[in-house]
Every structure is written in C-alpha cells, then in structure tokens.
Amino acid sequence: MKGAFWISFRLMAFASIISSALCATYSRSENIVGTGFYNSFNFEAITDPNHGRVNYVNKTTAMSQNLTFASANTFILRGDWRTLINDSSTTGRNSVMIRSNNAYTTHVAVFDVLHMPQGCGTWPAIWETNGATWPNGGEVDIMEGVNDQGNDQVTLHTVAGCTMPASRTQTGFVPPSYWSSDTNPVTRSISGQLNCDTSVNGCGVNVGQASSFGPTFNADGGGWYAMERTNTFINVWFWSRKATNVPADVSTGGTTVNTSNWGIPVANFPNTTCNFPQFFDAHNIIINLNFCGDFAGQASVYASSGCPSTCTSYVDNNPAAFDNAYFWFNSINIYQ
Ligand SMILES: *[C@@H]1O[C@H](CO)[C@@H](O)[C@H](O)[C@H]1NC(C)=O
Ligand SMILES: *[C@@H]1O[C@H](CO)[C@@H](O)[C@H](O)[C@H]1NC(C)=O
Ligand SMILES: *[C@@H]1O[C@H](CO)[C@@H](O)[C@H](O)[C@H]1NC(C)=O
Ligand SMILES: *[C@@H]1O[C@H](CO)[C@@H](O)[C@H](O)[C@H]1NC(C)=O
Ligand SMILES: *[C@@H]1O[C@H](CO)[C@@H](O)[C@H](O)[C@H]1NC(C)=O
Numbered sequence: 613m614k615g616a617f618w619i620s621f622r623l624m625a626f627a628s629i630i631s632s633a634l635c636a637t638y639s640r641s642e643n644i645v646g647t648g649f650y651n652s653f654n655f656e657a658i659t660d661p662n663h664g665r666v667n668y669v670n671k672t673t674a675m676s677q678n679l680t681f682a683s684a685n686t687f688i689l690r691g692d693w694r695t696l697i698n699d700s701s702t703t704g705r706n707s708v709m710i711r712s713n714n715a716y717t718t719h720v721a722v723f724d725v726l727h728m729p730q731g732c733g734t735w736p737a738i739w740e741t742n743g744a745t746w747p748n749g750g751e752v753d754i755m756e757g758v759n760d761q762g763n764d765q766v767t768l769h770t771v772a773g774c775t776m777p778a779s780r781t782q783t784g785f786v787p788p789s790y791w792s793s794d795t796n797p798v799t800r801s802i803s804g805q806l807n808c809d810t811s812v813n814g815c816g817v818n819v820g821q822a823s824s825f826g827p828t829f830n831a832d833g834g835g836w837y838a839m840e841r842t843n844t845f846i847n848v849w850f851w852s853r854k855a856t857n858v859p860a861d862v863s864t865g866g867t868t869v870n871t872s873n874w875g876i877p878v879a880n881f882p883n884t885t886c887n888f889p890q891f892f893d894a895h896n897i898i899i900n901l902n903f904c905g906d907f908a909g910q911a912s913v914y915a916s917s918g919c920p921s922t923c924t925s926y927v928d929n930n931p932a933a934f935d936n937a938y939f940w941f942n943s944i945n946i947y948q
Contacts, residue, residue: 638947653710664905665704690938697928709900724942732919735908740895749893758908759917764824774886817879847877
C-alpha cells in the first residue's frame with residue numbers, strides 16, 4: 613500500500629509539472645463586450661425544461677421590452693419587472709436565456725460580472741452544456757443559486773459513471789445535500805454529492821463565500837468567475853470585486869492567462885474516477901434567469917429560504933420585487 617501510494621504520488625507530481633509547463637497558459641480567442649453579446653449569443657425562446665414560472669422571449673421581444681440592453685462596454689439581461697401576471701394559463705414572467713454560438717471543449721472562460729439577478733423566486737445561472745442529448749455530454753454549472761440563499765454552488769451533471777473523490781484541493785466544500793443554504797464548511801456526510809450522475813443528483817461544491825452569490829455579491833460590486841476545462845480536470849475560481857488577490861490577467865481581461873498563478877480553485881473536479889472526454893462534449897455557454905421551477909420553486913427549498921407566500925404566487929403578483937433581477941456584465945473572455 614505504502615509503495616503504491618508513493619508511486620502514484622510521484623506520478624501525480626510529474627503530471628502536474630507537465631501540465632503547468634504545457635497547459636496552463638492560454639491565449640484569448642474571444643472578447644465579448646457590450647453589443648458583442650448580440651453577435652456571440654442566440655436567444656432561446658424555448659419552453660423551460662425546468663418547469664419555471666417563466667416565459668423565455670426572443671431577441672426582438674427582449675430588445676423591445678428592454679430585457680436585454682447593451683452599451684459600448686456593458687450588457688444587461690433581465691427578467692420583466694413591470695408586469696402583473698394575472699393569467700395562470702401563461703407560463704409566467706418574461707425572462708431571457710441566451711446560448712453562445714460557439715462551443716468549447718478545453719478552454720478557459722472568465723466572466724466579469726457587475727451584478728446578478730436577486731430576489732425571492734429567482735434562479736440565475738451561468739453554465740455550459742451541449743444539451744442535444746442531455747445528460748449525455750454533461751453540464752457544468754459555474755454560477756448558480758436560488759432565492760438569494762447561501763453561496764454560489766458549482767456543480768457537474770453527467771450520465772452514470774463519473775464520480776468525485778471526497779478529498780480535493782479546493783477552498784469550497786461539498787454540501788450535505790444537492791442544495792443547501794448552509795454556509796459553514798464543517799464535517800458532514802458527503803456521499804451523495806460525490807456522484808455526478810444527474811439521476812442521483814450531481815456533484816456540487818459550495819463556494820463557501822457569501823460574496824459569491826446574490827445580494828452580497830451585488831453589494832460588493834460583483835466579481836469574476838473563471839473556469840478552466842482540460843481533458844483531465846475542471847477548476848472554477850471566484851474573486852469578489854473587493855478581493856485583494858485577483859490575478860492581474862483576470863482583472864485586466866488580458867490577452868493571455870496563466871492559470872498556474874491563480875491559486876487554489878474554489879471547486880476542483882479531478883479525473884480520478886471520471887473520464888472527462890467520455891462524459892463531456894463541446895459545450896455552449898448558457899446564461900439565464902429562471903423563476904421558481906424545479907429548483908427555486910421546490911416547496912421545501914422555497915419554504916426554507918424565508919421567502920413569502922408560494923413561489924408562483926409571489927413571482928406573478930410582485931413585479932416590482934424583480935427590479936434587481938438582472939445580470940450586468942462587463943465582459944466574457946474565452947481563452948484556448
Ligand atoms: C418574437 O416573439 C414575438 C412574441 O411571441 C412574436 O410575435 C415574434 O414573431 C417573434 N419574432 C421572431 C423574429 O421570432
Ligand atoms: C433600458 O435599460 C437600460 C439599462 O438599465 C437603461 O439605461 C435604459 O434607459 C433603458 N431604456 C429604456 C428605453 O427604458
Ligand atoms: C390583468 O392585468 C392587466 C395589466 O397587466 C390588466 O389590463 C387586466 O385587466 C388584468 N386582468 C385581470 C383579470 O385582472
Ligand atoms: C505560468 O506560471 C507558472 C507559475 O508561476 C510559471 O512557472 C510559468 O513559467 C508561467 N508560464 C508562462 C508561459 O509564463
Ligand atoms: C486521467 O488522466 C490521466 C492523464 O491523462 C489518464 O492517464 C487517466 O487514465 C485518466 N483517468 C480516467 C479515469 O480517465
């Protein structure tokens with residue numbers, strides 16, 4: 613046992629030298645800013661597969677209702693905040709889902725976000741998937757949460773056969789259940805959250821920083837999410853706008869990035885017991901704001917969030933409560 617441990621330890625050390633020498637520096641292939649979002653993304657006016665109280669609108673409607681808005685250097689994407697929904701036969705409140713035209717396998721994506729949607733009933737997400745035969749092809753949730761509760765949770769979803777080790781080099785922690793507003797990284801039962809199989813739940817990592825999600829993220833002026841995907845690992849980092857350790861290549865949106873200098877990620881998904889090329893296809897970036905649905909609207913989740921009424925009733929009847937339900941982006945940079 614001891615001998616085997618040392619052999620594998622030395623192989624790992626060698627592999628990490630190889631990867632930092634060959635794989636950690638990337639060049640910028642896309643710099644998506646302002647009106648560039650309209651060129652890089654498609655609007656998905658689809659029926660929400662997650663049963664949200666939402667009506668995803670097309671580009672024409674989004675622009676005419678000012679649900680998306682681009683200036684020279686920022687892009688806003690939001691849910692409707694002006695309309696009382698008084699017809700239960702509709703699917704709900706207008707909102708927007710956009711999907712990148714380009715798809716990516718190995719890459720780094722850096723999201724410079726000034727503000728994210730907040731409010732009871734909101735379910736904002738920045739994620740990547742292929743989707744055609746989901747859960748085949750996998751899914752990476754980079755920024756996700758509901759009802760202003762807790763921290764950002766980073767999650768992988770796959771078909772059966774991809775699991776994560778309990779011990780990993782990350783600053784976040786494995787939460788006790790698929791969704792927990794719990795914010796304290798103490799010892800817990802973590803068996804369920806190590807299986808990325810979406811029919812079990814998914815393998816999540818709670819970022820463990822209040823500034824990573826919702827009203828606190830917004831009060832701090834937002835921050836940066838970054839993901840590095842290789843054939844042997846997926847890492848996600850988060851830095852608050854107020855953090856003092858933001859790497860210069862991240863804060864300046866540089867033309868190259870060197871992830872070797874970014875420190876320990878908030879979430880680390882190694883390939884110890886998951887063959888990444890088998891479970892993850894080329895992914896599009898998806899940004900959306902859902903309301904209620906399978907996550908935010910789940911009765912136990914909504915009730916435990918301290919939000920009033922029922923999710924659907926609240927979303928339908930309180931348009932002004934969604935005044936702050938908007939994403940505000942400085943940029944998205946892709947490096948390959
Ligand atoms: C956009 O959606 C509106 C409302 O459903 C519809 O009337 C319009 O034809 C759509 N436009 C396009 C270009 O699909
Ligand atoms: C659309 O939204 C932007 C950003 O909030 C705002 O600056 C602009 O005035 C709005 N336009 C209209 C016509 O309301
Ligand atoms: C529903 O709301 C619209 C305005 O948003 C209003 O014109 C209409 O009268 C309302 N209908 C009912 C049945 O309350
Ligand atoms: C990337 O950063 C690592 C760690 O600081 C360094 O060893 C390596 O030389 C850097 N790579 C490049 C191409 O600058
Ligand atoms: C993880 O990556 C290493 C290096 O490429 C490879 O040898 C190993 O087979 C991979 N593990 C799995 C489970 O795919």
